Structure formats: structure tokens, C-alpha cells
Amino acid sequence: MKALVVLETLKGKVREASHEALGFARELSDEVVGVLVGKEPERDVRGLERVYVFSDPRLDIPLSAPVAKVVEEVFRREGGKYVVLAATPFGKELGGRLAALFNAPILDDFTGYEDGLFVKGFYSNKVFAKIRIDGSPVILSPRPRAFKPSQDTREPEYVDLDLALDESLFAAHPVEVKEKSPEDIDVTEADIVVSGGRGMGSAENYQKWIPALKDALAKATGMKVAYGASRAAVDAGWVDHSHQVGQTGKTVSPLVYFAIGISGAIQHQAGMRTSKTIIAINKDPEAPIFGLADYGMVSKWEDVLPGLIEKLKGE
Numbered sequence: 001m002k003a004l005v006v007l008e009t010l011k012g013k014v015r016e017a018s019h020e021a022l023g024f025a026r027e028l029s030d031e032v033v034g035v036l037v038g039k040e041p042e043r044d045v046r047g048l049e050r051v052y053v054f055s056d057p058r059l060d061i062p063l064s065a066p067v068a069k070v071v072e073e074v075f076r077r078e079g080g081k082y083v084v085l086a087a088t089p090f091g092k093e094l095g096g097r098l099a100a101l102f103n104a105p106i107l108d109d110f111t112g113y114e115d116g117l118f119v120k121g122f123y124s125n126k127v128f129a130k131i132r133i134d135g136s137p138v139i140l141s142p143r144p145r146a147f148k149p150s151q152d153t154r155e156p157e158y159v160d161l162d163l164a165l166d167e168s169l170f171a172a173h174p175v176e177v178k179e180k181s182p183e184d185i186d187v188t189e190a191d192i193v194v195s196g197g198r199g200m201g202s203a204e205n206y207q208k209w210i211p212a213l214k215d216a217l218a219k220a221t222g223m224k225v226a227y228g229a230s231r232a233a234v235d236a237g238w239v240d241h242s243h244q245v246g247q248t249g250k251t252v253s254p255l256v257y258f259a260i261g262i263s264g265a266i267q268h269q270a271g272m273r274t275s276k277t278i279i280a281i282n283k284d285p286e287a288p289i290f291g292l293a294d295y296g297m298v299s300k301w302e303d304v305l306p307g308l309i310e311k312l313k314g315e
């Protein structure tokens, strides 16, 4: 059965979360067709039979209304049982549009697939349901980092799309884009997330010690490391909202999650509960985070972080 995969790009490059969505689609289907949309998307993706490419200078930043039109056109040509896209913020917006456009059922933010059933967390991941989804097509949107990127190396055939998209599709468009530095990895895409909370005490402490641990871990492990925060730290203005983890922030599933000076409120847990290993540093032995952590240090962070960073640096 055929799957269409939407390959989300940022600055011309296919995002890691889309490589994972592709890996999932390959598990599901014996024929996988891609939809690659952007300003000038790079044609270096592998593991698909065909990739339809639509380039438009107005799509430097992905916009869901025009991209939905492009996906609709590819679907008109190819058909398919599944439309797969990563549950990134953009993917969630696009998924809703596609479900409405195709009058199709949608399952988003699921984390597993076993014997034809999808696994999805509810109530802040306190329960996990196994879900069957019927219909054709169905829109499937896996959570970033829940599936492995495709290892398939086949070279796709690239097919250029020549579409005249109506200007009205670009009515909602960004007026300002704040660039992140290349080493500012998104929390949803990191192998390790180092998060700090109110317990860091001040903006100066947060901004000195959380990036310092992040950088030391990146150097020592060679992995992708990002820094995150509780809402209390974000509300205090210590760090940008794009780093917030939790119910009203981002949902992360890294290999390792550090919670430093974070109590572990249910709304924070909602965003990091599915991390593979959780390490908590908190001076309060009763902090709820210890109920979730695999490793916990009942300590002030001031007594742990300097030594830990030194050790990681090999000093």
C-alpha cells in the first residue's frame, strides 16, 4: 500500500523529524512517495520511489495553506492509503488542513506502531491507548523522535511540479523570522535535553549553567544536545518560550532528560514523561520529579553542576 510523506524543510534541508516520518512510512508501506516543498529544497533525500518537488521563493518558511494544496495535487496524481507527516508544530497545523481537505481521519502525535495498532498517550501520557484507524486515505503524524530515521538508501526519481498557487494561500505569512544559531538545537530534535527550572534562582544562573552543561555534554558525547526549561523559568523571562517543555510547551522524547531545579509538576511531566532516561537534581527529596526520575540527586545544583561540567570536560 502506498504512502505519501510530506518532507518538511527548513533552510532547504529536510528536517530530522521528516526523516523519522519517512522511516515510519517505510515500515508501513512498500511504496513511498515524497512531497518536498520549499524555497529551493535540496534533493538529497533517500529511501523513496519518487519525490515531487515544488519550489517557491515564498516558501522559505513552511506555510500550511499552500503546502496543503501541493500535497492535494500529488495525492490527485498518485493516490495512496496513507499521508504521513511529522507532528512538528508545522506538521500539526498541516495535518488538520489535510484531514479537512481530504475528509480523512487523522491520528497525530502517536509514539508507537504494533501489529497494525497505533500507540498514543492521553491525559498527559498517563495512559497509553492502542488505536486502530480505518479509512483511505488516513493522515498519520508520528511524534518526533518516536521512530528511527529511514536507513533505506534507494535514490528516488525527482518530479518537478509546476503549479500556479493562488496568492490568497499566502495571506497568513510571517513578517519577522528570528534565526536561531546553528548550535541552538530544538528540544524536540535533541538526543539529550538539559532543562532548568525556577530552582536555578536567577536569569544569570540559568543562562550560565544550563548552556554550560549543554555544551559540555555535546562535546563529551558528540550527540545533539538542547536546553529546555520549565514554564516558571520561561515566565520569568530567563529563556525563550521555544525552549519550554510541557503541556503548553513542547513534548520531548530524548535519550536523556536532565531536570535541574524543576519540581516536576504534572504539566511539566506531560512534555517529558516519555524520555528514555530521566535525571533529576533537586534539593527537595519530596519533589514529584523524583517519582518519575531514573536517577535522582537530592542536592543543590550549585553542589553538582560545576563538578559535573569539569568532569565532562576532562579537567
Ligand SMILES: Cc1cc2nc3c(=O)[nH]c(=O)nc-3n(C[C@H](O)[C@H](O)[C@H](O)COP(=O)(O)OP(=O)(O)OC[C@H]3O[C@@H](n4cnc5c(N)ncnc54)[C@H](O)[C@@H]3O)c2cc1C
Pocket (backbone or CB within 6 Å): 196, 197, 198, 199, 200, 229, 230, 231, 232, 233, 244, 245, 246, 247, 248, 249, 250, 260, 261, 262, 263, 264, 265, 266, 267, 268, 271, 281, 282, 283, 284, 287, 299, 300, 301, 302
Ligand atoms: C494550564 C497550565 C499549563 C502549564 N504548562 C506548563 C508547561 O508547559 N511546562 C511547565 O513546566 N509548567 C507548566 N505549567 C506550570 C506548572 O504547573 C508549574 O508551575 C511549573 O512547571 C513549575 O516550574 P518549576 O518546576 O521550574 O518551579 P517550581 O515548582 O517552583 O519548582 C522549583 C524546584 O526547584 C527546587 N530548587 C530550588 N532551589 C534549588 C537548588 N538550589 N538546587 C536544586 N533544586 C532547587 C525546588 O525544590 C523545587 O522543586 C502549567 C500550568 C498550568 C495551570
